[in-house]
Amino acid sequence: MASKDPSREAHFPSIEKKYGEPMKYWFAVMAKVTDKKYPEQIAHLRENYGFSQAHANALVMYSRGSTTAKRFDTPAQYFKTIDPKQAKTARSILKTITTKYPELELVIAWNQPMLRLDTKYIFGITVAKNHILMSPWSTDVLAKFAPKMKDLDVKKKTIGVPNDWEVDTKLILAMVKARLAE
Numbered sequence: 001m002a003s004k005d006p007s008r009e010a011h012f013p014s015i016e017k018k019y020g021e022p023m024k025y026w027f028a029v030m031a032k033v034t035d036k037k038y039p040e041q042i043a044h045l046r047e048n049y050g051f052s053q054a055h056a057n058a059l060v061m062y063s064r065g066s067t068t069a070k071r072f073d074t075p076a077q078y079f080k081t082i083d084p085k086q087a088k089t090a091r092s093i094l095k096t097i098t099t100k101y102p103e104l105e106l107v108i109a110w111n112q113p114m115l116r117l118d119t120k121y122i123f124g125i126t127v128a129k130n131h132i133l134m135s136p137w138s139t140d141v142l143a144k145f146a147p148k149m150k151d152l153d154v155k156k157k158t159i160g161v162p163n164d165w166e167v168d169t170k171l172i173l174a175m176v177k178a179r180l181a182e
Helices: 008-019 023-032 037-049 053-063 073-079 084-100 139-149 168-182
Strands: 105-109 110-119 122-127 130-134 159-160
Touching: 008 023, 008 053, 008 084, 023 037, 023 053, 023 139, 037 053, 053 073, 084 110, 084 122, 084 130, 084 168, 105 168, 122 168
Parallel strands: none
Antiparallel strands: 105 110, 110 122, 122 130, 130 159
């Protein structure tokens, strides 16, 4: 599956078309708010020019020197950038799944490790400072298994686990099985 162009510049033609001005104009707009914080710059573009979040983010981040949204080419690169305790737990979760379901492909999507079957995402992991978030990519799967996760931080689309969580293999595999059945 070909990935979308992660460069910020990939948005420029649609920004010019949708908002009716060349990029030179938008760079001048950004120069006037260069001293503002990221949220203020985004709000400026959205409120004053009707920018979508994606277009505003592309322009703001490019103006701040970030020319691409892509940071990691491989899961190994991702794991090198996080706390070793988190990396160990996240790898353990993913290994639990890929051992049982070797047909799942471990990829980087949205700069995070994800397990995919063909073009469908099945399970993902991301880390924050104080926890790891898992996502079975299904609100139905989350709802079905929420009663079994009372000691975890279950949200609408994610499950928060401690950085040193002892992986509940049975739970993880049951969620993946349910997700695959969808």
